Amino acid sequence: MAITIKDIAKKANVSITTVSRVLNNKTEGIGEETRKRVLDIIEELDYRPNTIARSMVTKQTNTIGLIIPDIRNPFFPELVRGVEDFANDAGYSVFLCNTDGSIKREVEALRLMKEKNVDGIVFTYSHATTKHPFQSLVHRHRIPVVLLDRGLDGEKYSGVYTDNEKAGYIATKHLIDLSHVQIGCITGPEHVQNSKDRLKGYMKALNQAGIPVDHRRIVSGDYQLEGGYRAAKALLEKGHVTAIFAFNDLMAFGVYQAAAEMGVTIPDDLSVVGFDNLKYNRLLQPKLTTIEQPTYEMGKTATELLLQQIRESKRVKTQTIYLDPSLIIRNSTKKRRTEDD
Amino acid sequence: MAITIKDIAKKANVSITTVSRVLNNKTEGIGEETRKRVLDIIEELDYRPNTIARSMVTKQTNTIGLIIPDIRNPFFPELVRGVEDFANDAGYSVFLCNTDGSIKREVEALRLMKEKNVDGIVFTYSHATTKHPFQSLVHRHRIPVVLLDRGLDGEKYSGVYTDNEKAGYIATKHLIDLSHVQIGCITGPEHVQNSKDRLKGYMKALNQAGIPVDHRRIVSGDYQLEGGYRAAKALLEKGHVTAIFAFNDLMAFGVYQAAAEMGVTIPDDLSVVGFDNLKYNRLLQPKLTTIEQPTYEMGKTATELLLQQIRESKRVKTQTIYLDPSLIIRNSTKKRRTEDD
DNA sequence: TTGTACGCGTTATCAA
DNA sequence: TTGATAACGCGTACAA
Numbered sequence: 279m280a281i282t283i284k285d286i287a288k289k290a291n292v293s294i295t296t297v298s299r300v301l302n303n304k305t306e307g308i309g310e311e312t313r314k315r316v317l318d319i320i321e322e323l324d325y326r327p328n329t330i331a332r333s334m335v336t337k338q339t340n341t342i343g344l345i346i347p348d349i350r351n352p353f354f355p356e357l358v359r360g361v362e363d364f365a366n367d368a369g370y371s372v373f374l375c376n377t378d379g380s381i382k383r384e385v386e387a388l389r390l391m392k393e394k395n396v397d398g399i400v401f402t403y404s405h406a407t408t409k410h411p412f413q414s415l416v417h418r419h420r421i422p423v424v425l426l427d428r429g430l431d432g433e434k435y436s437g438v439y440t441d442n443e444k445a446g447y448i449a450t451k452h453l454i455d456l457s458h459v460q461i462g463c464i465t466g467p468e469h470v471q472n473s474k475d476r477l478k479g480y481m482k483a484l485n486q487a488g489i490p491v492d493h494r495r496i497v498s499g500d501y502q503l504e505g506g507y508r509a510a511k512a513l514l515e516k517g518h519v520t521a522i523f524a525f526n527d528l529m530a531f532g533v534y535q536a537a538a539e540m541g542v543t544i545p546d547d548l549s550v551v552g553f554d555n556l557k558y559n560r561l562l563q564p565k566l567t568t569i570e571q572p573t574y575e576m577g578k579t580a581t582e583l584l585l586q587q588i589r590e591s592k593r594v595k596t597q598t599i600y601l602d603p604s605l606i607i608r609n610s611t612k613k614r615r616t617e618d619d
Numbered sequence: 620m621a622i623t624i625k626d627i628a629k630k631a632n633v634s635i636t637t638v639s640r641v642l643n644n645k646t647e648g649i650g651e652e653t654r655k656r657v658l659d660i661i662e663e664l665d666y667r668p669n670t671i672a673r674s675m676v677t678k679q680t681n682t683i684g685l686i687i688p689d690i691r692n693p694f695f696p697e698l699v700r701g702v703e704d705f706a707n708d709a710g711y712s713v714f715l716c717n718t719d720g721s722i723k724r725e726v727e728a729l730r731l732m733k734e735k736n737v738d739g740i741v742f743t744y745s746h747a748t749t750k751h752p753f754q755s756l757v758h759r760h761r762i763p764v765v766l767l768d769r770g771l772d773g774e775k776y777s778g779v780y781t782d783n784e785k786a787g788y789i790a791t792k793h794l795i796d797l798s799h800v801q802i803g804c805i806t807g808p809e810h811v812q813n814s815k816d817r818l819k820g821y822m823k824a825l826n827q828a829g830i831p832v833d834h835r836r837i838v839s840g841d842y843q844l845e846g847g848y849r850a851a852k853a854l855l856e857k858g859h860v861t862a863i864f865a866f867n868d869l870m871a872f873g874v875y876q877a878a879a880e881m882g883v884t885i886p887d888d889l890s891v892v893g894f895d896n897l898k899y900n901r902l903l904q905p906k907l908t909t910i911e912q913p914t915y916e917m918g919k920t921a922t923e924l925l926l927q928q929i930r931e932s933k934r935v936k937t938q939t940i941y942l943d944p945s946l947i948i949r950n951s952t953k954k955r956r957t958e959d960d
Numbered sequence: 961t962t963g964t965a966c967g968c969g970t971t972a973t974c975a976a
Numbered sequence: 977t978t979g980a981t982a983a984c985g986c987g988t989a990c991a992a
Contacts (some may be wrong), residue, residue, distance in 0.1 A: 282985055293963045298987060307961055329734050330674050331985030334968045339671070341735075349699055352899070355691040362690075362717055371735055374715045376703055393670050394682075394712055418665075419621075503899075531902055558693065558844075561872055561902045623969055634979045639971060648977055672969030675984045 281325050289323075290316045301327055333395065341371050342584060343391035343399040347379040351501065352556050353526065353573065354402075357427065360577020361400055368585055370397070379404040379467070385411050391421075398422035398584045400577075403430055405469045422587040426580040429471045429598075436587065436596045438580040440571040442472045445603035446479020446523075449551045449569050452605055453521045454487045457614040458549060461489075462519035464499040464509040464529050473501075476525050476553070495519060499529045506532025514540055514548075520614050521549040527556045530566055530610075545612035555606055564609035571603050622666050630664075631657045642668055674736065682712050683925060684732035684740040688720040692842065693897050694867065694914065695743075698768065701918020702741055709926055711738070720745040720808070726752050732762075739763035739925045741918075744771055746810045763928040767921040770812045770939075777928065777937045779921040781912040783813045786944035787820020787864075790892045790910050793946055794862045795828045798955040799890060802830075803860035805840040805850040805870050814842075817866050817894070836860060840870045847873025855881055855889075861955050862890040868897045871907055871951075886953035896947055905950035912944050 283301075287294040292312060299308050300316045319325075333339045344361050346354050358374065365372050373394060377383035384404065391399055392415070403412070403425050416423050416435075425437035453461050463480050466473030477496070484491050497512055499505040506529025513519050514536060524530040530552030534544065542548050544564060552559065552568035559566045579599060587594050624642075628635040633653060640649050641657045660666075674680045685702050687695050699715065706713050714735060718724035725745065732740055733756070744753070744766050757764050757776075766778035794802050804821050807814030818837070825832050838853055840846040847870025854860050855877060865871040871893030875885065883889050885905060893900065893909035900907045920940060928935050 280985095284985080294986080295963055295988080296961090299962090302987080309961060312961085326730075326734055328736070328985050330671055330680070330736055331968090332987075333671050334675060334970095334985080335987045337968085349690065349703075350696040350898075352693065352696075355693075355696060358690055358715075359717060362715065366716075371714050371716075371731060373712050374699075374703065375707075375712075376700060389667070390712060393667050395669070395671055531899070534902070557691075558872070558899055558902070561875070561899070563904055621969095625969080635970080636972090636979055636981095637977090640978090643971080650977060653977085669969050672984090673971075675969075675986095676971045678984085 280328070281323055283325075283327065286316065286319055286323065286325055290319050292316060337395075338397055339395045340369055341373060341394065341396045342581070342588075343373045343375065343387070343394070343396040345375045345377060345384065345387045345391070345399065345401045347402065347404055348376050349374070352528065352558070353554050356573040357402075357577040360574040360579075361426075361581045362577075364578045364581040365585075368581075370585070377404070381405055381410065385415070388412060388415050392419055396421070398424070398588045400424050400426050400580050400584055402427045403471070404428060404467070422584060424580045424584040424587070427472060427576060434596065436583050436598065438576050438583065438599045438601070439472065440576065440603050441600040442475035442603075443479040443482070445553065445569045445571070446476035446525075447483045448479075448603070448605050449476075449523050449553070450480045450483035451487075452567070452607070452611065453523065453549060453551060454483060454489070456521075456549060456611060457616065458521040459489055459614075460492075460495065460519045461521045461523060462495040462497065462513040463523040464497050464506055464513070464525060464533070466499060466501045466525045468498060470501075473525055480523060499525065501526050501528060503528050503532045503535075505529060507536050508532070510536035511540070514542060519548070521551070521611070523551045525553050527552040527554040527559050527566065527568055530568070531559070531562070534562060545610050546615075549611040549614070551611060562610075567608045567611040568606055569603050570606050572601050576601060621669070622664055624666075624668065627657065627660055627664065627666055631660050633657060679738055680736045681710055682714060682735065682737045683922070683929075684714045684716065684728070684735070684737040684742075686716045686718060686725065686728045686732070686740065686742045688743065688745055689717050690715070693869065693899065694895050697914040698743075698918040701915040701920075702767075702922045703918075705919045705922040706926075709922075711926070718745070722746055722751065726756070729753060729756050733760055737762070739765070739929045741765050741767050741921050741925055743768045744812070745769060745808070763925060765921045765925040765928070768813060768917060775937065777924050777939065779917050779924065779940045779942070780813065781917065781944050782941040783816035783944075784820040784823070786894065786910045786912070787817035787866075788824045789820075789944070789946050790817075790864050790894070791821045791824035792828075793908070793948070793952065794864065794890060794892060795824060795830070797862075797890060797952060798957065799862040800830055800955075801833075801836065801860045802862045802864060803836040803838065803854040804864040805838050805847055805854070805866060805874070807840060807842045807866045809839060811842075814866055821864060840866065842867050842869060844869050844873045844876075846870060848877050849873070851877035852881070855883060860889070862892070862952070864892045866894050868893040868895040868900050868907065868909055871909070872900070872903070875903060886951050887956075890952040890955070892952060903951075908949045908952040909947055910944050911947050913942050917942055 283294045286297045375387040429437045497509040499509045510533040555568045555570035624635045627638045716728040770778045838850040840850045851874040896909045896911035
């Protein structure tokens, strides 16, 4: 059998209460002498309190859940480390759960987290619909939640996001500044909030420049390389684009592939802007102009917010934090060749 | 307050024992009628048993720990999904922990897992030294462990690996078959077992072909892009290599960068073989010849072994499983130009 | 300053 | 077929 608080108590000739006090650093009501004796014995036996038993009474597990679509999407590892590092430093462990963006699995994950009695959940919410069962679940269990990266209309829950509308705006503006007019864009899945916001920014930039929005130039992607490839093919075949704004780098990779196959040269024939500034996009030739979001930071911030919410369980007012994106100009964008050149 | 087994019992006019039986599908000793009644009420109240309380008595948490160096290394997400998917399907949750390959953090992670009472641990063991505190920890707590990807000399613990020696052999053999003689190699960190094994394979192939091993052609890397870059620069500057075998794709990426900077053309001036077959190495130009290992499968298999060990807690004999690597020939390797050409 | 005793929600043992 | 009750290991109100 594992060694328990009782064993320590017996060996130190004190009650378990006393040991418990020492364990929890209760300063008052304990003799310096006994404290030391207990501490020594704890050390000697390498005793660790049983967190399960402790949780039974404290109702806390020092554990949080992290629900994401798919860790294999290269955007997420950085985010996950942000969450993990902050959580660990604060004494929390994290359950990781992949849902592949399926509502069914999101609900399962949520239930699971509840059963595991996590103290809170960081959730990258793939479905920006208010009908998501998420709402009733969270509400019924009163479990602290912070949304991350992908949110929900309104500010009903705390959340940490990149300012996606702004990002979409500056990316598109950059292309406009390079004299591009026929600017295609490849969105993420339709139900993902950050994609919607990036699209807003895209349209805003066009409107502001007096360029009419042509819906044939807006193609749905899936945030995967393959979707970017297909979308780019469609855009390039229908012609009439001199630039493409892909809503993430992965899809921009697909654009590169499609362009290569079709004999379209980047950036001479086609300018490309991506999103995320993935570490390994430096492999691309030419180097990709892209939007950088502070991914690691986002994970950290979300976790910070969550722990805050957990500790001051009184209704801390929900906060929504938008972090600033920035445009990184490299070699995949270039001034459009005009008839005059 | 959350709803408990008591509430169900009261509402169904039965004892908690009966409810517990229904919950655990005890077939014998329960009336079909009462079972149904209880089940209905459980459904009606959407009751879920408290896993913590359950764990208190069963000594099982249905949780496993997964300890890896860094999820941001693109090799690991695939591995992690393999573990996660298998574990989840079997009703287990997984704690993820990054150690950055530091022994100190590995030990911390191990302790943490122990405190969280995980039923078992999947561990990618960065330090193939028998002095690792890991040993005493695991032994003292009698906690099932399966090593993954990176092991330990000997077969003291169950483990799932790629047959790295074979992989190193076929990669090198491929270069030799292309008439290369001056073949450099960039290893992983020195204390990592899989790097040692790959090196064995490399040497074996050279020996078999009667090519003397030149230790100036063996450079230590770190399994990171940057280390591959530095090592490649060293190899190319000292000259005398017409081919490089990088012990992972990430470092092969670094080789590409170094080559580009130094005006060395792949594959005309330099053949390159990588290792891992990362999904996004398809972005490289020319496409990378590499070793594929069944990463996802490895994660699955390791978890399968672990759960087996957990369930049949009687000393299941330790198993070591080697999965087969395969060589994927693309465009980064080419027959060496000889003086006769 | 220290200790006794109860409760957390569940399973398991034994009796009815 | 069912139920009363003792564990599991810890924190804590209350008593000493």
